[in-house]
Amino acid sequence: xxxxxxxxxxxxxxxxxxxxxxxxxxxxxxxxxxxxxxxxxxxxxxxxxxxxxxxxxxxxxxxxxxxxxxxxxxxxxxxxxxxxxxxxxxxxxxxxxxxxxxxxxxxxxxxxxxxxxxxxxxxxxxxxxxxxxxxxxxxxxxxxxxxxxxxxxxxxxxxxxxxxxxxxxxxxxxxxxxxxxxxxxxxxxxxxxxxxxxxxxxxxxxxxxxxxxxxxxxxxxxxxxxxxxxxxxxxxxxxxxxxxxxxxxxxx
Amino acid sequence: xxxxxxxxxxxxxxxxxxxxxxxxxxxxxxxxxxxxxxxxxxxxxxxxxxxxxxxxxxxxxxxxxxxxxxxxxx
Ligand SMILES: Cc1ncc(C[n+]2csc(CCOP(=O)(O)OP(=O)(O)O)c2C)c(N)n1
Ligand code: SF4
Ligand code: SF4
Ligand code: SF4
Numbered sequence: 001x002x003x004x005x006x007x008x009x010x011x012x013x014x015x016x017x018x019x020x021x022x023x024x025x026x027x028x029x030x031x032x033x034x035x036x037x038x039x040x041x042x043x044x045x046x047x048x049x050x051x052x053x054x055x056x057x058x059x060x061x062x063x064x065x066x067x068x069x070x071x072x073x074x075x076x077x078x079x080x081x082x083x084x085x086x087x088x089x090x091x092x093x094x095x096x097x098x099x100x101x102x103x104x105x106x107x108x109x110x111x112x113x114x115x116x117x118x119x120x121x122x123x124x125x126x127x128x129x130x131x132x133x134x135x136x137x138x139x140x141x142x143x144x145x146x147x148x149x150x151x152x153x154x155x156x157x158x159x160x161x162x163x164x165x166x167x168x169x170x171x172x173x174x175x176x177x178x179x180x181x182x183x184x185x186x187x188x189x190x191x192x193x194x195x196x197x198x199x200x201x202x203x204x205x206x207x208x209x210x211x212x213x214x215x216x217x218x219x220x221x222x223x224x225x226x227x228x229x230x231x232x233x234x235x236x237x238x239x240x241x242x243x244x245x246x247x248x249x250x251x252x
Numbered sequence: 253x254x255x256x257x258x259x260x261x262x263x264x265x266x267x268x269x270x271x272x273x274x275x276x277x278x279x280x281x282x283x284x285x286x287x288x289x290x291x292x293x294x295x296x297x298x299x300x301x302x303x304x305x306x307x308x309x310x311x312x313x314x315x316x317x318x319x320x321x322x323x324x325x326x
Binding site: 003004005006007010011012013014015016019023024026027028029030031032033034037186187188189192193228229230233 | 257258259261265266268269270271272275276291293301306307308309311312313314315316317318319320321322323324
C-alpha cells in the first residue's frame with residue numbers, strides 16, 4: 001500500500017470478528033445490515049460470543065445466523081419471543097435476544113410478543129420497523145403509515161379500508177414486565193452510536209434479569225419503498241420519525 | 253500543531269454501492285466507482301484522500317461492514 005497511514009497500528013475502525021465474512025444477502029443500503037453489524041460489535045465488546053443465543057425471525061433477517069456468529073434458533077413466523085422464553089428459562093445465565101421485523105413482531109407474532117413482555121421474560125427484543133413486509137414483496141404491515149404505498153395498498157394506506165398504523169412499541173412500554181423500551185434508528189453515525197448503546201443496555205438487562213427490553217429500530221426497506229438507499233433514509237426522517245418519534249419510552 | 257490524517261480501505265468485493273457512506277462523509281472524501289465488482293455493484297473509493305480525518309462516520313453507517321478506518325497524528 002502506498003498510503004503510509006494504512007498500517008495495522010493506525011486502525012481505528014473495522015467490522016467486528018463476530019460478524020462473519022459471509023456477504024449478507026440484503027439489498028444495498030438495507031438497515032438490517034447496519035443493525036447486524038452493531039449487534040455483533042456489542043457482543044464482541046461484552047466478550048459474550050460463547051454465551052449468547054439469538055432467535056431468528058421469518059422475514060428478510062431469516063438468515064441472520066449466517067452473519068452473526070453466535071448460537072441461534074430459528075423460530076416459526078412471529079414466535080421468536082416464545083422460543084426465547086424457553087431458551088432463557090432453561091439457560092438463565094445466557095444472553096438471549098430475538099431479532100424481528102414488523103410483520104413478524106407486530107402482525108403474526110402480536111400475541112407472543114405482548115405476552116412475553118407482560119411476563120417480563122429476561123430477553124432483549126430487537127425490532128426492525130421498516131413499515132412493510134420486506135421479504136415477501138412489500139405488502140402492507142400493521143406499521144405502514146397512513147398514505148404510505150405498498151404492494152397491497154398501491155394508492156396508499158387508507159384508514160377506512162386498512163385501519164390505522166400500530167405503535168406496538170408504545171403498547172409494550174405499558175406492560176409491567178418491560179424494563180427498557182426505546183426507539184432508535186441507524187441512518188447516521190450518531191444514530192448508530194445511540195442504537196449501539198441501547199442494544200448494550202438491553203443485553204445488560206437480559207443478563208441482570210431485570211425484565212424484557214425492547215429496542216425498536218425505525219428502518220428502511222428501500223427496495224420495498226422503491227427508492228434509492230439514500231432517498232429512503234431521507235423519506236424515513238420526513239415521514240416515519242414524526243409518527244414513530246425516536247427516544248426512550250421507558251427505562252427502569 | 254498536531255494534525256490528524258485519516259484513510260480508509262473499502263472491501264470492494266463486499267461493497268454494494270449503496271452510497272450511504274458517500275453522503276455521510278463530512279469531508280467529501282468518498283465517491284462511487286464507475287467500474288463494478290464481481291456482483292455488478294459499484295463501490296466506494298477515496299476521491300479526495302487528503303481530506304480524510306479518520307472520523308469513521310463512513311464505517312459507522314456502512315450496512316455491510318466494508319470499511320476499515322485508519323487514523324494517525326502527524
Ligand atoms: C406462518 C407464515 N405465514 C406467512 C409467511 C410469509 N411471510 C414470510 S416473511 C413475511 C413478512 C416479513 O415481514 P417483516 O417481519 O416486516 O420482515 P422484513 O422482511 O420486512 O424484514 C411473511 C408474511 C410465512 N413465512 N409463514
Ligand atoms: S427487501 Fe427490504 S428489508 Fe429485505 S433486504 Fe431488501 S431492503 Fe432489506
Ligand atoms: S473516515 Fe471520516 S473523513 Fe474519512 S472517508 Fe470516512 S467519513 Fe470521510
Ligand atoms: S456504505 Fe458500505 S456498502 Fe454502501 S457504498 Fe459505502 S462501503 Fe459500499
